[in-house]
Amino acid sequence: MAVVESAGVRAPAWRGGFGRLWTAAVVSRFGDALWGAALPLLAASLTDRPLLIASVTACGYLPWIVFGLLGGAVADRVDQRRAMWTVDAVRGLLVAAFAVAVALGHASIALLIALAFALTTLQTLFDNAATALLPALVDRDALGSANARLMTGQQIAGGLIGAPVVPLLIAAGAAVPFAADAATFLVAAALMASLRIAVPERGPRPVGSTLRREIGDGMRTLWHDRALRGLCAATALCNIGMGALIATLVILVTGWLDAGTAGYAAATTAYTVGGLAGGAGNRRIVTRLGPTRSVLLAGTVQIGALVVMGSVRSLAATVAALAVFGFMGMVWNVNTTTLMQQRTPAELLGRVSSAFRTLAVAGAPLGALLGGAVATAWGLNTPALLTAAFFVLSVLALIPGRQPDVPVVAPDDDATTAHAPR
Numbered sequence: 001m002a003v004v005e006s007a008g009v010r011a012p013a014w015r016g017g018f019g020r021l022w023t024a025a026v027v028s029r030f031g032d033a034l035w036g037a038a039l040p041l042l043a044a045s046l047t048d049r050p051l052l053i054a055s056v057t058a059c060g061y062l063p064w065i066v067f068g069l070l071g072g073a074v075a076d077r078v079d080q081r082r083a084m085w086t087v088d089a090v091r092g093l094l095v096a097a098f099a100v101a102v103a104l105g106h107a108s109i110a111l112l113i114a115l116a117f118a119l120t121t122l123q124t125l126f127d128n129a130a131t132a133l134l135p136a137l138v139d140r141d142a143l144g145s146a147n148a149r150l151m152t153g154q155q156i157a158g159g160l161i162g163a164p165v166v167p168l169l170i171a172a173g174a175a176v177p178f179a180a181d182a183a184t185f186l187v188a189a190a191l192m193a194s195l196r197i198a199v200p201e202r203g204p205r206p207v208g209s210t211l212r213r214e215i216g217d218g219m220r221t222l223w224h225d226r227a228l229r230g231l232c233a234a235t236a237l238c239n240i241g242m243g244a245l246i247a248t249l250v251i252l253v254t255g256w257l258d259a260g261t262a263g264y265a266a267a268t269t270a271y272t273v274g275g276l277a278g279g280a281g282n283r284r285i286v287t288r289l290g291p292t293r294s295v296l297l298a299g300t301v302q303i304g305a306l307v308v309m310g311s312v313r314s315l316a317a318t319v320a321a322l323a324v325f326g327f328m329g330m331v332w333n334v335n336t337t338t339l340m341q342q343r344t345p346a347e348l349l350g351r352v353s354s355a356f357r358t359l360a361v362a363g364a365p366l367g368a369l370l371g372g373a374v375a376t377a378w379g380l381n382t383p384a385l386l387t388a389a390f391f392v393l394s395v396l397a398l399i400p401g402r403q404p405d406v407p408v409v410a411p412d413d414d415a416t417t418a419h420a421p422r
Helices: 017-046 050-058 062-077 080-103 109-136 140-171 176-193 211-224 226-256 260-289 291-311 315-343 346-361 364-378 382-402
Strands: none
Touching: 017 050, 017 080, 017 109, 017 140, 017 176, 050 109, 062 080, 062 109, 062 211, 062 346, 080 109, 080 176, 109 140, 109 315, 109 346, 140 176, 140 260, 140 315, 211 226, 211 346, 226 260, 226 291, 226 315, 226 346, 226 364, 226 382, 260 291, 260 315, 291 315, 291 382, 315 346, 364 382
């Protein structure tokens, strides 16, 4: 993988397309954070049945498993800029209509579930289109910095601003967060609609080509590329562990550490701040190590942080460990996305991105169930140690793909057929 080891060092230009994409993506993520935090709170005000409340959150993840691959195939067929502004315009109108329903007293659990499912279904197209569009806006050697800036901005908008603001908005009225959310989607849509770029020319699709066959091309490209296959397997293993950790973090902090809600707030804030620091520090790490070794380092350090969380009964240690965990999590995310963009042919990027995400996300619900079972059987701290075990497997899955002679392959090639890098 020597062809990309020095990539990701140059900074992208803010002027022009990247600046508008960044602003639109950050504003849109702020909107995602508003509805993502407001829906469960509204659900809890409508029912005290935990299963119904959890169903609202679950339906926010399900579309990635059901429609993620389709979203990637569509993103490769259409003008990605137009797809992004259209999706945000539709999301804005949906949430605006929902805000009116809430204001008129017509909110129900069924309506919340339908909204969560619809918004995330549309998000599968938006996110895959954004991943595929970015390489058309910045130079190849600026992709790493561009991804770091995008993810850092989204972390600030979603983690530091969006979610904490929701209780204040709800205090002004149950419909207010959704009205604000609708406005953010419409602003993001306007920004993307104003973006002027040359749409890459796509060759005619083969006769008889179908969405199913095109999705298969994306899956084969991901499978045949040993480096991307390893990254995908590693991320899937990580997400099984992350499902266990996220589902049980609140009981680890409030139960095992007996730190209360204030301790839980400190822990989650530490993770967010660590992620922001990781976005800022990623460029320096990649300059020294390259993107593939940066991912390997991130996974290895995260194992240590998880062991501290699961074995040291101290809030201060857990807060510090979560800050480190968040820092390295951002390094992981930035560089896996960058490597995928660099190693995938432009005409397949939406499909490869969707295949990667769908396979990676699929294990999170299983991890959540495992985390609950392990906490019940062996103690409230053990899910963190279970997560560490999955991260060990993840790092092992990365090792074959870090060899310097891993070729880039096209979907119809054998796994051993080398192609010149794009």
